[in-house]
Amino acid sequence: MEELTSEKVKGYRISPAVIKRLPRYFRYLRELKEAGRMRISSGELSKMMNVTASQIRQDLNCFGGFGQQGYGYNVKYLYGKISEILGVDEGYRAIIIGAGHLGLALVGSPMFAKRGITLTALFDVAPSLVGTEFGSLHIYSTDRLADYIAQNRVDLAVLTLPRAYAKETAEKLAELGIAGILNFTNVELDLAHTNTAVQNVHIGDALMQLTYKMRAAQKPDDAEV
Amino acid sequence: MEELTSEKVKGYRISPAVIKRLPRYFRYLRELKEAGRMRISSGELSKMMNVTASQIRQDLNCFGGFGQQGYGYNVKYLYGKISEILGVDEGYRAIIIGAGHLGLALVGSPMFAKRGITLTALFDVAPSLVGTEFGSLHIYSTDRLADYIAQNRVDLAVLTLPRAYAKETAEKLAELGIAGILNFTNVELDLAHTNTAVQNVHIGDALMQLTYKMRAAQKPDDAEV
Numbered sequence: 498m499e500e501l502t503s504e505k506v507k508g509y510r511i512s513p514a515v516i517k518r519l520p521r522y523f524r525y526l527r528e529l530k531e532a533g534r535m536r537i538s539s540g541e542l543s544k545m546m547n548v549t550a551s552q553i554r555q556d557l558n559c560f561g562g563f564g565q566q567g568y569g570y571n572v573k574y575l576y577g578k579i580s581e582i583l584g585v586d587e588g589y590r591a592i593i594i595g596a597g598h599l600g601l602a603l604v605g606s607p608m609f610a611k612r613g614i615t616l617t618a619l620f621d622v623a624p625s626l627v628g629t630e631f632g633s634l635h636i637y638s639t640d641r642l643a644d645y646i647a648q649n650r651v652d653l654a655v656l657t658l659p660r661a662y663a664k665e666t667a668e669k670l671a672e673l674g675i676a677g678i679l680n681f682t683n684v685e686l687d688l689a690h691t692n693t694a695v696q697n698v699h700i701g702d703a704l705m706q707l708t709y710k711m712r713a714a715q716k717p718d719d720a721e722v
Numbered sequence: 723m724e725e726l727t728s729e730k731v732k733g734y735r736i737s738p739a740v741i742k743r744l745p746r747y748f749r750y751l752r753e754l755k756e757a758g759r760m761r762i763s764s765g766e767l768s769k770m771m772n773v774t775a776s777q778i779r780q781d782l783n784c785f786g787g788f789g790q791q792g793y794g795y796n797v798k799y800l801y802g803k804i805s806e807i808l809g810v811d812e813g814y815r816a817i818i819i820g821a822g823h824l825g826l827a828l829v830g831s832p833m834f835a836k837r838g839i840t841l842t843a844l845f846d847v848a849p850s851l852v853g854t855e856f857g858s859l860h861i862y863s864t865d866r867l868a869d870y871i872a873q874n875r876v877d878l879a880v881l882t883l884p885r886a887y888a889k890e891t892a893e894k895l896a897e898l899g900i901a902g903i904l905n906f907t908n909v910e911l912d913l914a915h916t917n918t919a920v921q922n923v924h925i926g927d928a929l930m931q932l933t934y935k936m937r938a939a940q941k942p943d944d945a946e947v
Contacts, residue, residue, distance in 0.1 A: 502938060520930035584933030587940075598830060602823035608926045612933065653932065677936040679929055694939060696932035698925055701833045704904055705745035706726070707878065707921035708809030708837065711902040713727060714919060715812075 504582060511582075515556050519579050521546065522557070526576040527611070538569040585613040589677075590650050594666060595658030596621035596636050599681060603655060604632050617649060621658075639666075646673045653677035660684045667695070729807055736807075740781050744804050746771065747782070751801040752836070763794040810838040814902075815875050819891060820883030821846035821861050824906060828880060829857050842874060846883075864891075871898045878902035885909045892920070 504511045525546055529537055539557075543550035557570060560578045580586055591609060593600045596619045603609075609616050619636040621627060627638045637645060639658075645651070654670050656663055656678060663682035670678060671691035680686055680697045688695050726738040750771055754762055764782075768775035782795060785803045805811055816834060818825045821844045828834075834841050844861040846852060852863045862870060864883075870876070879895050881888055881903060888907035895903060896916035905911055905922045913920050 504938065516934060517931065519934070520924070520927035523930060524924070524926070582934065582937070583930045584937035585930075587933070587937055589933060589936070598823045598827035602827055605823060606925075608929060612926060612929060614929070614933070653936065676939070677932045679932050692939065694932060694935035696928050696935070698928045699745070699749070700831075700923055700925075701749070701837060702745035703921050703923045704833060704837060704839070705748060705808045705810075706742070707902045707904050707919060708812070708814060708839070709741060709744070709807065710726065710919035710921070711814070711878065712807070712809035712812055713729060714901070714917065 511559060516582075518556060519583055523576070523579050523583060523585075526572055526579065529572045530576050534572050536569040537572055542570070580613075583612075587613065587652070589614045589652040590617050591615065591653045591655060591679075592618045592620060592645070592651050593634075593655040593657060594620045594639065594642075595656065596623075596626050596631065597657060600655070600657035601631055603657065604634060614653070617651070618645060620645075642669065643673055646675065651675060653679060655679045655681070657681050667693075736784060741807075743781060744808055748801070748804050748808060748810075751797055751804065754797045755801050759797050761794040762797055767795070805838075808837075812838070812877070814839045814877040815842050816840065816878045816880060817843045817845060817870070817876050818859075818880045818882060819845045819864065819867075820881065821848070821851050821856065822882060825880070825882035826856055828882065829859060839878070842876070843870060845870075867894065868898055871900065876900060878904060880904045880906070882906050892918075 503513055504516060525542065539550040539553045542553050546553070557575065560575055591614050593603055593616065600619060600621075604616060604619065616634060619631060619634050620639045620642060621636055622639050626636050629636050652675070654675050654677075656666060658666060660682040663680065663684040663686065667678055667680070667686045667688060668691075671688050671693040675693055677694045677696070678686065678688070680695055681700075683697075683699065683701070685697065686695045726741045728738055729736045729741060750767065764775040764778045767778050771778070782800065785800055816839050818828055818841065825844060825846075829841060829844065841859060844856060844859050845864045845867060846861055847864050851861045854861050877900070879900050879902075881891060883891060885907040888905065888909040888911065892903055892905070892911045892913060896913050896918040900918055902919045902921070903911065903913070905920055906925075908922075908924065908926070910922065911920045
C-alpha cells in the first residue's frame with residue numbers, strides 16, 4: 498500500500514489520515530447535496546457518520562466553508578472542495594482489464610460516473626468475448642492495449658483479471674504511461690519505480706471486520722486469557 | 723458504519739484502531755506462513771507492509787508470540803492468534819443474496835475459503851436463475867430465505883442485490899437471526915436495534931484514494947491557495 502502524501506489547502510497541511518477519511522465525507526456530502534440540503538452542523542454529520550463531532554470539526558475546519566458558530570458547514574462548498582482534492586473534477590477516463598464477472602459488475606455500477614470517471618473500454622483475452630459489446634462498451638483483445646492507449650485518453654486502468662497476470666499487466670500499463678491502477682487482484686503491486694499510482698482493493702479485509710464483530714458479539718470475554 | 727469495540731488479550735486491551743489493521747496483518751502473515759517462514763522481524767514486516775517498525779511493534783506486542791530482542795515474531799503463533807480474534811476459526815457459513823455479476827464474482831473468488839468461511843447457497847428473484855446451479859451452489863428463490871435459514875446453519879449473508887431491496891432484506895435477515903451482513907449495496911444499513919452486525923463495503927472509497935494520488939502527482943501545488 499502506498500503512503501498517501503499530505504495536501505495543502507489555504508496554507509494548512511491536510512494529513513494523510515484526514516485524506517483517507519475524505520472519500521467517506523464525499524459520499525455523505527453528496528447525499529446531502531442531492532437531498533437539497535444547504536448546510537449541516539458537525540453534530541448532525543456526527544450522528545449520520547457515527548464519528549465524534551470534534552473529529553469532524555478537526556477534519557473539516559481547514560477547508561473553510563463554514564459560517565459562524567452554530568451555523569454549520571456549507572454543503573455545496575465543502576462537497577466541491579473535497580471533490581477537487583479527490584480528483585473528481587479531472588474528467589478521468591478509465592478502462593477495465595478482465596471482462597469476467599467482477600469486471601462486468603463494475604461496468605454496471607454507478608461508482609465511476611458518480612465520481613466523474615468515464616469508462617471507455619473493456620479488455621479480455623477470451624476469443625469468445627473479444628469483439629463483443631457489454632453495455633455500451635466494446636471488449637477489445639488485451640493484445641490491443643498499447644494501440645488503444647496510444648489512440649485514446651486513458652488515465653486509469655481497473656485490474657479484474659486473474660492474479661497470475663496482474664504483475665506483468667501492471668508493469669505494461671506503467672510503461673504505457675497510465676497514471677493510476679485500481680487493483681482487485683489481491684497481488685500486492687509495487688510500482689514505486691514508476692510514475693503510476695496503485696490502489697489495492699481488499700474486499701476480504703471488510704469480510705474480516707465483519708467476522709470480528711460477529712465473534713466479539715458471541716464471545717465477548719473469550720479472548721481474555 | 724458501526725464502531726469496532728476493543729478486545730482484551732492477555733489483560734491488554736486491543737484498541738479499535740489496531741483491530742482495523744488486523745485484517746492486513748492476517749493477509750501478510752498468511753503469505754509468510756504459506757511460504758514456510760517461521761519467524762519475521764518487525765523491520766522486515768515493516769518493509770513488506772510499508773508501515774513503520776515501531777507501529778508494528780506497538781500493534782503486535784500485546785499478542786506475545788515474539789522471542790528475545792532481535793529474534794522476531796513467531797509467524798504461526800501470531801497468525802493463529804489473529805485468526806482467532808478475527809473469527810477465522812469459527813467455521814462460519816454464508817449465503818449470497820443477489821446472483822448478478824458481483825454475486826457470481828464472489829462465488830468464484832477464494833476470499834471466503836481463505837478466511838474459513840463456507841458458501842452454501844445463492845438467492846435471487848429472477849425466474850431464469852432460480853433452480854439453476856452456479857459452481858457448486860444452488861440458486862434459490864429469495865422467497866425461500868426463511869425456510870432455508872430455518873433448515874440450515876447460516877451465520878452471515880452477503881448482499882449483492884439491487885440497492886432498492888437492501889433495507890428490507892437486511893431487516894428480514896436480522897429478524898431471522900443472521901449474525902452478520904456484508905453489504906455491497908452502498909445503502910447505509912442501520913441495524914443497531916438488532917443483534918446483527920453489518921459491514922459495508924465501499925469500493926468507491928478505494929477509487930477515490932486512487933484518484934487523489936493521481937491528482938496529487940499531477941498537481942502537487944495546485945491546492946495551495
